[in-house]
Amino acid sequence: MANYLITGGAGFIGSHLAHALVERGDSVRVLDNFETGLEKNLAPIRDRIDLRRADLIDAAAVLSACEGMDYVLHQGALPSVPRSVKQPRPSHETNIDGTFNVLEGARQAGVKRVVYAASSSAYGNQPGFPRVETMAPQPLSPYAVQKLTGELYMQAYWRVYGLETVCLRYFNIFGARQVPDSPYSGVMARFILMMMRGERPTIFGDGEQGRDFTHIENVVSANLLAVHATATLAAGRVFNIACGQRHTLNETFGLLATLLGFEHPPIYGPEREGDVRDSLADISAASQALGYVPQVGFEEGLRRTVRWYRDEFAGQKEE
Numbered sequence: 001m002a003n004y005l006i007t008g009g010a011g012f013i014g015s016h017l018a019h020a021l022v023e024r025g026d027s028v029r030v031l032d033n034f035e036t037g038l039e040k041n042l043a044p045i046r047d048r049i050d051l052r053r054a055d056l057i058d059a060a061a062v063l064s065a066c067e068g069m070d071y072v073l074h075q076g077a078l079p080s081v082p083r084s085v086k087q088p089r090p091s092h093e094t095n096i097d098g099t100f101n102v103l104e105g106a107r108q109a110g111v112k113r114v115v116y117a118a119s120s121s122a123y124g125n126q127p128g129f130p131r132v133e134t135m136a137p138q139p140l141s142p143y144a145v146q147k148l149t150g151e152l153y154m155q156a157y158w159r160v161y162g163l164e165t166v167c168l169r170y171f172n173i174f175g176a177r178q179v180p181d182s183p184y185s186g187v188m189a190r191f192i193l194m195m196m197r198g199e200r201p202t203i204f205g206d207g208e209q210g211r212d213f214t215h216i217e218n219v220v221s222a223n224l225l226a227v228h229a230t231a232t233l234a235a236g237r238v239f240n241i242a243c244g245q246r247h248t249l250n251e252t253f254g255l256l257a258t259l260l261g262f263e264h265p266p267i268y269g270p271e272r273e274g275d276v277r278d279s280l281a282d283i284s285a286a287s288q289a290l291g292y293v294p295q296v297g298f299e300e301g302l303r304r305t306v307r308w309y310r311d312e313f314a315g316q317k318e319e
Contacts, residue, residue: 002227003027005069005111007056007102008076009049010037012178013117013170013219017073020220022048031056031065031076041177056098059105066105071227072114074102077147081121081274084143095146103157103165113164115226116154118238119147120171120212120279129246130282133169133238141274151238158236166226166234168219171242171281175216175301176308188213188302191253192309195262205271207250210278212242215301218294225290233289242281243294255299259306 004021008014009030014037021028022045029050030042042049054061056076066072076098078084078091099116106114123131124138139145154165173186180189191201222241226234253266286292296304 001026002070003029003068005029005031005065005072007031007065007072007074008037009051010034010039010041011075012041012175013173013216014073014075015041015177016175016216016220017075017223018042018049019045020224029065029069031062036079036179038179055094056101057093059101062098062101063105063108066102066109066111069106069109070112072102072106072111073223073227074099074114075117076102077117079143081141081143082272084141084146085274088142091143092146095143096149099150099153103153103163107157107161107163111163113166113227113235114154114157115223116150116165116167118151118167118169119144120169120240120242120281121276122148122151122169123276123279125277129278130244130280131240132282133240133285140276143274155236155238164231164235166229167238168222168226168241169238169281170219171212171214171240171279173214173216173219175305176312177216180309187211187249188252188256188305189309191256192260192306193313195256195260196309196313200264200267201253202267202269203249203253204269204275205249205277207253207266207268208248210246210248210280211252212245212279212281213247213252213298213301214242214294215296215298215304217296217301218243221295222286222290222292225292229290237285237289239286239290239292240281240283241286241292242279242283243298244281244283245298246278246280247298252302255302256306259302
């Protein structure tokens with residue numbers, strides 16, 4: 001049994017990690033300010049975790065949360081490209097200053113390894129697919145810059161202080177517990193809830209932009225592998241976490257419409273500032289160094305996700 005701190009542990013990804021660790025018998029501490037996280041995400045395991053309500057920019061609280069921990073899974077962030085474009089300062093403070101506090105807390109507390117939730121937005125819209133970790137970053141938004149800065153800090157703390165860090169660049173994660181009714185929600189969650197309500201979702205752009213959609217179970221698997229991967233193979237490195245497949249938004253809409261029995265076309269709107277046009281990952285580095293293999297494919301992930309939203313929002317039946 002090991003001791004884990006999950007920052008942002010009440011959020012979409014963090015809560016899945018908390019459940020997985022508790023189920024296998026590990027000790028879990030969650031740090032969350034509940035700005036985007038939800039207490040109900042942790043309700044089934046609430047009596048088996050140490051839950052601390054605090055903000056990442058509170059350095060003392062972060063240090064206290066790190067004390068006694070073996071590993072930190074740093075998922076806490078203010079997510080969303082559009083949000084960072086509209087409100088760059090709060091996302092900067094959380095995503096950069098907060099990440100610095102996590103690293104300092106982990107270093108002072110003697111944590112063995114920090115696994116960091118990085119972002120594929122670091123690649124930007126540069127030519128060349130699939131995306132390989134050796135490509136020069138070209139971030140397009142404040143959020144992308146902030147997450148990339150976190151990567152650089154992680155690598156610096158490994159080189160300078162010997163704190164083992166592993167950065168996982170997530171590609172378009174979807175699945176159960178993703179908040180569907182915020183203007184900053186992920187496309188999959190938003191599409192599903194709107195279709196269930198009989199509303200036509202908006203696709204920003206022509207819909208032919210592609211995404212390497214990655215089911216949440218693949219991300220959980222990657223994090224748990226990253227914790228114990230051999231340091232000589234993983235420490236100080238950045239890895240793509242995805243499925244290595246590209247699916248357009250038009251294709252995704254069509255599959256969801258079939259699963260939900262939705263018979264209306266989408267609405268098309270202008271492209272959003274800061275959005276990356278396409279994503280497709282090379283996952284060979286993660287496979288070789290971490291032993292990462294996607295556990296859930298795209299269509300199976302869609303079926304599981306639709307099933308969860310139907311159960312969770314049973315009162316919002318399709319019209």
